[in-house]
Amino acid sequence: MSREIILKNVSKAYGNKKAVDGVSLNISEGMFGLLGRNGAGKTTLMKILATLHNPTAGEVTVNGIDIKETRKIRSMTGYLPQDFSMYGSMTAYEAMDYLGTLSGMKKEERKERIPELLEKVNLSANHRTKVKAMSGGMRRRLGIAQAILHNPQVLIVDEPTAGLDPEERVRFRNLLCEIAQDRIVILSTHIVGDIEATCEDIAVLDSGKLIFRGTVRELIEMAEGKVYTAEISRMELEELKATHIVTAILSKGSMAEVRFLSETGTPFEKAMLIEPNAEDAYLYLMGRKGGR
Numbered sequence: 001m002s003r004e005i006i007l008k009n010v011s012k013a014y015g016n017k018k019a020v021d022g023v024s025l026n027i028s029e030g031m032f033g034l035l036g037r038n039g040a041g042k043t044t045l046m047k048i049l050a051t052l053h054n055p056t057a058g059e060v061t062v063n064g065i066d067i068k069e070t071r072k073i074r075s076m077t078g079y080l081p082q083d084f085s086m087y088g089s090m091t092a093y094e095a096m097d098y099l100g101t102l103s104g105m106k107k108e109e110r111k112e113r114i115p116e117l118l119e120k121v122n123l124s125a126n127h128r129t130k131v132k133a134m135s136g137g138m139r140r141r142l143g144i145a146q147a148i149l150h151n152p153q154v155l156i157v158d159e160p161t162a163g164l165d166p167e168e169r170v171r172f173r174n175l176l177c178e179i180a181q182d183r184i185v186i187l188s189t190h191i192v193g194d195i196e197a198t199c200e201d202i203a204v205l206d207s208g209k210l211i212f213r214g215t216v217r218e219l220i221e222m223a224e225g226k227v228y229t230a231e232i233s234r235m236e237l238e239e240l241k242a243t244h245i246v247t248a249i250l251s252k253g254s255m256a257e258v259r260f261l262s263e264t265g266t267p268f269e270k271a272m273l274i275e276p277n278a279e280d281a282y283l284y285l286m287g288r289k290g291g292r
């Protein structure tokens with residue numbers, strides 16, 4: 001069976017506020033990145049896919065099944081919400097066992113599956129650690145283990161790396177990539193680096209609308225010929241910030257080395273055109289809006 005999520009013209013309004021506005025999107029097997037600033041509508045879209053919200057309009061199918069068939073969709077979907085917290089006074093194993101029991105797994109099945117999953121998320125040695133004593137990264141990994149307890153074909157992960165240190169962040173991304181080998185993993189984030197390192201295929205949401213759909217490479221190509229670098233004085237920096245999008249500033253005493261975007265050539269003779277990175281391209285897209 002083909003693994004594909006298809007959204008057709010999906011909208012969700014809270015009162016007068018359209019949180020998701022006419023989104024059409026196909027998502028196939030592997031890692032898919034959903035990028036957008038806070039409030040762009042990512043969580044709302046993730047909740048629609050996890051059947052926690054009904055869309056106000058539009059259609060969604062997951063592997064050919066209508067999202068309205070809630071029970072079927074839930075049995076094939078795992079979800080790690082943004083504000084995930086789990087039974088703090090239980091050990092990692094107990095929490096998993098409890099959740100397995102709640103989802104109707106038989107004792108034998110739990111005994112086999114839970115150690116396998118703890119191994120997968122690299123928490124075997126911590127199976128007796130209480131959840132409240134775990135680091136943020138360990139807790140996120142346990143969150144992934146619970147989300148894939150029933151071996152779902154789709155895994156939805158909302159803003160998972162906030163508050164993680166760089167090592168945990170990389171470990172978490174690698175885990176998601178491994179899990180995405182034989183299913184759809186949707187990763188929602190406002191951190192460009194998370195997407196750049198893991199997802200080939202991405203979409204960008206802004207004010208509920210889809211403003212970009214393509215590969216990271218294609219996103220970067222949009223900003224080619226628009227990114228410059230220069231070493232400038234503090235006063236020049238203030239002027240530049242008022243007229244251009246500055247994507248990075250490296251302080252060098254009284255001077256600053258900057259990366260900035262310009263549609264109309266460079267405002268300084270000393271500036272050099274450089275290759276864009278994904279962050280430059282994302283900021284270029286957000287500044288330009290409209291997308292494609």
Ligand SMILES: Nc1ncnc2c1ncn2[C@@H]1O[C@H](COP(=O)(O)OP(=O)(O)OP(=O)(O)O)[C@@H](O)[C@H]1O
Pocket residue numbers: 014017018019036037038039040041042043044045159
């Ligand atoms: N239950 C709700 N009632 C009213 N408005 C809401 C509700 N949930 C979200 N919104 C609004 O809908 C818009 C989209 O919110 P959403 O949480 O989906 O965005 P997001 O991209 O996930 O951002 P964040 O990362 O901050 O959660 C925001 O303007 C938000 O204030």
